[in-house]
Amino acid sequence: MINIQVDGRALQVAPGTTVLKAAEEMGIVIPRFCYHPAFEPEGSCRMCLVEIEGLPKLDLACSTVVREGMKVRTSTPKVIEARKDVLEFLLADHPLDCPICDKAGECFLQDYYDKHGRHASRFSEVKEKKRKKIPIGKNLLLDRERCVLCTRCVRFLRRVTGTGELGVFERGVKAEIGIDEGTAIRNNYSGNLVDICPVGAITDGDFRFKTRAWFLKKGRTVCPRCSRGCNIVVHAVRGYPLPGRQRRIYRIVPAENKEVNGYWICDLGRYGYRDIEDNRLTAIVLKKDGGPEGMTSDWGKAIRGLASGIKGLVESGRAFRITVVLNSSLTNEELAACRRIFVDFLDLRNVFFADPKPGEADGYLLTADRAPNGRGAAALGFSPKLPDPEAPPGSNDLLIVFGLHILEHFPAETVAAWFREARITYLFAAHTSGLEQVADVVLPTALPAEKTGSYTNIGGMIQSFECAVPAPRGPLPESEILARLAAELGVKLE
Amino acid sequence: MTDIQAALIPTGENSFRLEAYLGRGGYEAARTALLTRKPQEVIEEVKKANLRGRGGAGFPAGSKWAFVPQAGDQPRYLCVNADEGEPGTFKDRAIMTRDPHLLLEGIILASYAVGVHTAFIYIRAEYESIARRIEAAIDEARRKGFLGKGIFGSGFDLEVLVHRGAGSYICGEETALLESIEGKRGWPRLKPPFPASVGLFRGPTVINNVETIANVPLIFRHGAEWFAGRGLPRDGGMRLFGVSGAVKKPGLYELPVGTPLRTIIYDWAGGPAEGQGIKAVVPGGLSAPLLTPGELDVPMDHESLARARSMLGSAGIIVIGDRTPIIDILRIVARFYAHESCGQCTPCRIGTTWIGKIADRIGAGGGAAGDLDLIRHLAEGMKGRTLCPMGDAAAFPVLSIVEKFGVELGETISRGAEGR
Numbered sequence: 013m014i015n016i017q018v019d020g021r022a023l024q025v026a027p028g029t030t031v032l033k034a035a036e037e038m039g040i041v042i043p044r045f046c047y048h049p050a051f052e053p054e055g056s057c058r059m060c061l062v063e064i065e066g067l068p069k070l071d072l073a074c075s076t077v078v079r080e081g082m083k084v085r086t087s088t089p090k091v092i093e094a095r096k097d098v099l100e101f102l103l104a105d106h107p108l109d110c111p112i113c114d115k116a117g118e119c120f121l122q123d124y125y126d127k128h129g130r131h132a133s134r135f136s137e138v139k140e141k142k143r144k145k146i147p148i149g150k151n152l153l154l155d156r157e158r159c160v161l162c163t164r165c166v167r168f169l170r171r172v173t174g175t176g177e178l179g180v181f182e183r184g185v186k187a188e189i190g191i192d193e194g195t196a197i198r199n200n201y202s203g204n205l206v207d208i209c210p211v212g213a214i215t216d217g218d219f220r221f222k223t224r225a226w227f228l229k230k231g232r233t234v235c236p237r238c239s240r241g242c243n244i245v246v247h248a249v250r251g252y253p254l255p256g257r258q259r260r261i262y263r264i265v266p267a268e269n270k271e272v273n274g275y276w277i278c279d280l281g282r283y284g285y286r287d288i289e290d291n292r293l294t295a296i297v298l299k300k301d302g303g304p305e306g307m308t309s310d311w312g313k314a315i316r317g318l319a320s321g322i323k324g325l326v327e328s329g330r331a332f333r334i335t336v337v338l339n340s341s342l343t344n345e346e347l348a349a350c351r352r353i354f355v356d357f358l359d360l361r362n363v364f365f366a367d368p369k370p371g372e373a374d375g376y377l378l379t380a381d382r383a384p385n386g387r388g389a390a391a392l393g394f395s396p397k398l399p400d401p402e403a404p405p406g407s408n409d410l411l412i413v414f415g416l417h418i419l420e421h422f423p424a425e426t427v428a429a430w431f432r433e434a435r436i437t438y439l440f441a442a443h444t445s446g447l448e449q450v451a452d453v454v455l456p457t458a459l460p461a462e463k464t465g466s467y468t469n470i471g472g473m474i475q476s477f478e479c480a481v482p483a484p485r486g487p488l489p490e491s492e493i494l495a496r497l498a499a500e501l502g503v504k505l506e
Numbered sequence: 507m508t509d510i511q512a513a514l515i516p517t518g519e520n521s522f523r524l525e526a527y528l529g530r531g532g533y534e535a536a537r538t539a540l541l542t543r544k545p546q547e548v549i550e551e552v553k554k555a556n557l558r559g560r561g562g563a564g565f566p567a568g569s570k571w572a573f574v575p576q577a578g579d580q581p582r583y584l585c586v587n588a589d590e591g592e593p594g595t596f597k598d599r600a601i602m603t604r605d606p607h608l609l610l611e612g613i614i615l616a617s618y619a620v621g622v623h624t625a626f627i628y629i630r631a632e633y634e635s636i637a638r639r640i641e642a643a644i645d646e647a648r649r650k651g652f653l654g655k656g657i658f659g660s661g662f663d664l665e666v667l668v669h670r671g672a673g674s675y676i677c678g679e680e681t682a683l684l685e686s687i688e689g690k691r692g693w694p695r696l697k698p699p700f701p702a703s704v705g706l707f708r709g710p711t712v713i714n715n716v717e718t719i720a721n722v723p724l725i726f727r728h729g730a731e732w733f734a735g736r737g738l739p740r741d742g743g744m745r746l747f748g749v750s751g752a753v754k755k756p757g758l759y760e761l762p763v764g765t766p767l768r769t770i771i772y773d774w775a776g777g778p779a780e781g782q783g784i785k786a787v788v789p790g791g792l793s794a795p796l797l798t799p800g801e802l803d804v805p806m807d808h809e810s811l812a813r814a815r816s817m818l819g820s821a822g823i824i825v826i827g828d829r830t831p832i833i834d835i836l837r838i839v840a841r842f843y844a845h846e847s848c849g850q851c852t853p854c855r856i857g858t859t860w861i862g863k864i865a866d867r868i869g870a871g872g873g874a875a876g877d878l879d880l881i882r883h884l885a886e887g888m889k890g891r892t893l894c895p896m897g898d899a900a901a902f903p904v905l906s907i908v909e910k911f912g913v914e915l916g917e918t919i920s921r922g923a924e925g926r
Contacts, residue, residue, distance in 0.1 A: 055696035055893050056851045069890040075696055097887035101856035134880055137863035161849065180691060180849065183674070185859040187849025 032073035046162035047074035115212030117225035149197025151217040159213035231480025236460040239381040241469030242273035293456035294486035319500030333409035340383035343465025349494035365396030366418035388468035406433030456487040527607035535726035540660040548619035554730035556742030561715030573702040584625040589678035592791035594822030597746035598716035606643035612719035675846035694894035737763035752827030782827035790819025793899030795906030843900035873919030
């Protein structure tokens, strides 16, 4: 270990640690634009200059590696002056359009200027004019006047995706981020550029002008879009009623997890946020055996109905006539409850799985297996298989289907026919699909982001997560429904 | 003065041809060294000669070579910096035009010393005919077996490649030069690592100026003592002083390191141009702080100029006549660096342009009271705070102009204000 001092406080750090990271270990955050922990130090923004005893000039915190006995000072007059100067330089040609900038509220330049800046700028010349609103691919828009030329975007596309769509063109004050004519960013990680842009130079057309960063509440969870289990943060508006058709969920961004997804997520996961919002089922639908047909929010009645249906069949020795279709998007806890109820207790023969159809792996984070918890299902002893179309589940007395992935494997009419043919059918689903028209009872469920539970990812890592965003009024997580069903049936869950 | 013999720049119409060079004893030093001396002995000889870099920083050449690690499988490279972009500097072009084989012989010696088998000569875009001449010289040398496999029958292989710049000042900065050879945008690299350990194509690399390398054969032809004896104790040999601007005889003068600036200007360059006095002198290329007429007795070596708070740099002397308004000089300096800033790091990218805009405004009669303080502050904001030495290169002359010619600039500002 190396002994150093930062602002007079002694610290031991591992050899090879940079001054910036060492300071961070002590809770001292040194401002930076170009430095990003995913990349080698770039050293170009000059924001992280600190004083190191014995050196005549200020030195970079991001790239300077600690040496035994090194004494670092992060807030001397020289350092403070250097920060003021860099910020004043950066703001000289900046359009100062924070009021209409989507980055406002989470912008490094805005935050640093507030904390470290020289508030009365001495710039009285004509500002450089540059192009704004330049489409550079997918949802991305580039505003060159806001750009501080940290080149994080360029480096991301070179080093992470290896696609290299962006580069720096021109030089001096005319230097600008650009894209070759006729090309566009089309890779599956484009959205990360918006996150790593420390200012409002790259914005997301999908988020642009929709809300302000400070209205958003952040909840961390695990992405359910494939078996990687990337850690994500869901940004949602909550806490007060939303007027009219205003959105609840605004975006999904990556949460750092070095062992899973590093600092990134793919676009499939990112733009999947609309799923949390759109086409949700919110009320229980009861068609027969549950009393008068119609919508209700009486979960107790619905679950009692299901329990009595199951009990009736078990008592008459017809449990083999019950078919359950599960899926690997259920959490470990939900699958464990299913196992306990349907396999251990009821000893059902017909327990199937209908998972998301595999896609193509992109060679980086996105896996071919698009179910988030296949490994968890396997670990619980399930060997997931689809219902056999030769012995259709429709010929049963009770059909219980969790999720809508079954529609990815069989034509909608076929599935609808099963629902029509079975004596009583239950559909657990979060979204409208058409099946709710044919199921006897429709139970609206919460989505993964609205649940507490755990998934086991492709690498076998069990990742627990808490409810990142409250479910809309109506749906319940399967875990809760199953717990209540177990209670009705007299099954003890662990 | 008569005992000084010019050695770097031969005269004669065909001095650049191989036969002419062989007639001057060319390639004998390299042949002898490759056949009879160990690489380490070559380095020692250059150290003894006290040869310091001629590009600008003045780093001792022998030490630079000695830093290159000899272990490891990575190929080592020599890059000869022929970008010659510093305003006021025109020495390397003379060497390459008149004596390209001297440079090639120097490259052979340096490559042998460092264990390099591929050397690049990075020639600026504007030196089109020079690049062709160097390429022709490489062909001549290769045909004679002076380059290629088994040079002089020694078993030492060396290829020399010409790489052309594309018109950027910053590509004369050694790490930007490496990026440019690698086919990338000419942006300086963050150091460390230094090129001696991680340089061209990540291999250990020596980067030397043309004049530095051209001096190496002289050291072996005449001996390290002879070479060291022609300069100062820690700064050996002769230098090519390029004198331009308001003098009677502008030109290139090969004189011992340490010759006083006044001697160069008055005794060699004929003194100030007809009807003019001297207002200021740039002693070592545009990035060197200006000297006033009272500071001309400074000996032209690295340490003396550092004591005079300027620098020897590339030894390009620009004499500014007293009819030239100093605001014009400030504008030229500021615009040059604003135009040539690569744009990579914040202080240089914005600072140079900002200073340029203020200088233009003052020049156009729109100066304001706080302008000089602001310029000084902006230059201080670049000095020592940029990724490469260009921040200093831009700040130094600006600071010296504002400091030493503040009175005249103040008058320019007030005149402008009266005119408004």
